[in-house]
Amino acid sequence: MDAHFGTPAVPTVRVPEWDTVVATAVVRTDPEQKPLGATLKAATGRLASFKWDAWRADWQAANAAKAELKLDDAALARGSVVYRRWCLQCHGPSGAGDPAHAVENGPMPRDYRQGVFKYVTAFAPPNLPKKGLGAAGKARRADLKRTVRYGIEGTIMPAFPSLTEQELEDAVSYVIHLSVRGEAEFATLAKVTNVAKYTEETPEYVGIELDWLFVQNELWVLLNWGLAAKYPIPVPPEPFTSEPERLKSAVRGFKLYNSSEFGCASCHANYGRVPQLKWDAWATVVQPRNLTLGVYRGGRRGEDLYARLYGGIHPSGMTAFHDRVTAAPPGTPDKIWDIVHFLTALADSSDLRRIQQLDPEVKIEP
């Protein structure tokens, strides 16, 4: 781990040289210590079947992602200082999250090591080939910057208005570093310990065999971060500028919310006022949000809510409704904006009264 990711004092993200990648893939010594001739023969066989183009493309994508995500040593060294000063007490030295700082009925300080985040505006097409643990739930740099600058409303994650722009950038690089490091380890262990999936061909993951598994995961984790950066959620501009149009849109949103097409109520029962506890990716309990309160952790602007509905909340199992947009014929109202307008009205008593006057079918128990 240290060879690839350094230490808190000297952090790094070291993508192995291309030659090393090939050598690790091909020259795997046999744990049974077969004679040299047999080992050479195995290596020649692996060399012949090594998918040069595919692996070179993945390796290049990992390097490109490292540059795009600003994971250079200088940024990480500065980020480590900011992190130790402001974040470590809650998120821990390895980014595992410190349960000692959990508060009752609130979410735990985030463990970054699964490589998934909740409040993101990235949504890679779900039908892309899945490498490693995949790109779902990865954040864009802009998302992490937003979280750190403004905090997470309704939780103990504070806002950091006084960090300079440079400190903010560096802290975000450091969070990504911890996340890449943690996920590469997590994905490797997940494979090694998944004994249920072992077959005759499964190699024994020790020595160079383990190195190769780790290198693959490191490349794929970086590649997936790069993919997330390439697919920002396309939020169309607010379609309605006049009040009457916005309220009519909210009425349509009420109907969509309660339709079987969206089925929000299946999780947010009685608009989230009835607890329907679920587990998230960290096996902590989450409550589908009470939507009558108007407290949103991922931001309260229309475009924030739009992105949340479009991409869902991957680690919490909230559905992504992206396919409902692509299915909407051009020229018809955007269903997601309609629901966003409804959510805004739901948390505002005077708006709610107005949409109920507009359409008596909008019935919400107080």
Ligand code: HEC
């Ligand atoms: C007082 C404790 C505390 C401190 C200090 C703190 N955090 Fe957090 N952080 C949290 C909690 C709690 C959450 C989880 C919130 C949730 O699940 O909604 C969180 C979540 C996050 C997330 C995940 C956002 C997502 O989309 O999933 C990031 C990134 C993050 N914090 C970065 C930082 C950084 C960087 C710092 C230092 C500059 C920092 N935090 C300082 C408590 C803290």
Ligand code: HEC
């Ligand atoms: C499969 C269950 C499920 C469905 C279906 C679902 N949600 Fe959620 N939703 C959740 C969970 C769980 C959370 C809380 C996530 C957390 O705190 O980690 C949540 C959170 C939210 C949030 C809070 C976002 C924030 O920034 O804090 C909004 C808004 C929301 N849901 C709206 C909706 C709407 C509108 C629909 C229907 C279009 C919907 N949800 C459908 C499970 C669901």
